[in-house]
Amino acid sequence: MDKAYARYTEKLPGEFSIKHKITEKLEVRNFHLHKQLEIVFAQTGNLKCRFESGVIDVPENGIILFNQMDLHYNFLQEDSGTCDRYVIYFSPGYISDFSTPELNLLECFLPRSDNRPVVLTVPKEHWQGFTHLLNKMIAYHDAKEEEGLTPGSKKMHMKFLLGECLLLINDLSLEQYGARDSITYQNHAQIVYDIYEYVGSHYNEELSMDDVCKLFLIGKTQLYNIFKEISGMTVSEYITEYRITKAKDFLINSDCSIEMISQAVGYQNVSSFSRAFKSRAGYSPIQYRKKQTI
Numbered sequence: 001m002d003k004a005y006a007r008y009t010e011k012l013p014g015e016f017s018i019k020h021k022i023t024e025k026l027e028v029r030n031f032h033l034h035k036q037l038e039i040v041f042a043q044t045g046n047l048k049c050r051f052e053s054g055v056i057d058v059p060e061n062g063i064i065l066f067n068q069m070d071l072h073y074n075f076l077q078e079d080s081g082t083c084d085r086y087v088i089y090f091s092p093g094y095i096s097d098f099s100t101p102e103l104n105l106l107e108c109f110l111p112r113s114d115n116r117p118v119v120l121t122v123p124k125e126h127w128q129g130f131t132h133l134l135n136k137m138i139a140y141h142d143a144k145e146e147e148g149l150t151p152g153s154k155k156m157h158m159k160f161l162l163g164e165c166l167l168l169i170n171d172l173s174l175e176q177y178g179a180r181d182s183i184t185y186q187n188h189a190q191i192v193y194d195i196y197e198y199v200g201s202h203y204n205e206e207l208s209m210d211d212v213c214k215l216f217l218i219g220k221t222q223l224y225n226i227f228k229e230i231s232g233m234t235v236s237e238y239i240t241e242y243r244i245t246k247a248k249d250f251l252i253n254s255d256c257s258i259e260m261i262s263q264a265v266g267y268q269n270v271s272s273f274s275r276a277f278k279s280r281a282g283y284s285p286i287q288y289r290k291k292q293t294i
Contacts, residue, residue: 013238015094016158018137022084024076025189031071031292033249036064036089037109039169041130046080049073049117056119061127063169065118067109068200069245072117086134092197096190098163104189105166106175110230113158120172130168137161180279188226191216195227195235199242207239239266244280247273249288 031052040047044062051072058064064284066072074084092106096226099105116137140157143149149157150280195212213220227235250261262273262285277285 014091016088016090016141018086018088018134018141019131020086020134020138022082024082026074026083027078028077029073031072031073031249031252033068033246034045034066034089035068036091037068037106039088039165040064040066040074040089041086041134043084043086043127043131044080044082046077047083047085048077051117054116056117058119059121061122061124063120063130063172065120065124065169066108067117068196069115069242069244071248073250077217086095086131088134088137088162088165095159095162095166096193098159099189099190101187103167103170103171104193106193107162107189108166108170110189110192118173118177119125120169120176122172126168130165133161133165133168137165141262185230189230191218191223192227192230195238203239203243203246204264206268207237241275241280242278243267247277247285248281248288251285261285271289 031050040058040063042058042060042062042064045058045062047058047062047064048063049056049058049072051070056064095105117218139157140149140154140161143154145151174187193218198212198215199207208221209223213223216223218226226232227233231238233241247261247265250256250264255260256264258274259270261272265273267273274284277283277288281288283291
């Protein structure tokens, strides 16, 4: 399945990448997911994002954040000219060492109740601060060994700059969306993010609440309550939701059979997969694929 799907999926670099793109069209035109987190900094006001239940306009000097559950594609307003944007991809683990119990740098990516990607408007006087950080990140990212930087030094510079960028984004998110200030969130947010990342890497394997509890050394009742309060769903519900979202990506972007896709997202038989898919998507896998290709 991995080889069959590989030719359809967008190939992204490893832990971290950043690019400044100025183009008249975008590269990916189908709904898709990323294993990495994605941040788009739009300098022009012609970028739009389509997700399953609607369309979001990204304002000039705006930021849009995508987590691993955001099935989406970006497109440009018709006849709007070039789109100037910076795009960052990074794995959650890349920056996890910089988070603390008091401040989780990935808080801004936590799914919201409306399941829409987070869009932030940057005040004009603050935009230059972001572009300064982004251009410095690009300089380190593209630096050659002969320029005197060791690989470790180069990586640490990029992490510090990304951390500073995420601090500013979280400040904006706090200002525009409000705080997640519950005691549960403050004390246990990191374990929820760690579970998100674990599920994203093991969704095609047999997963259960018991497995997750053993791995993260936490009791079942405690994990149930923590995960439910912070994410709005149980661990089992999240695993199922992630698998179904990943299956949608496969249905749209590959010609693999329903049986192959069911196995690829961790289901032992097609019937169980089809029931779970229809209960969440409102369509059978075959109906969903046809709907997306019309």
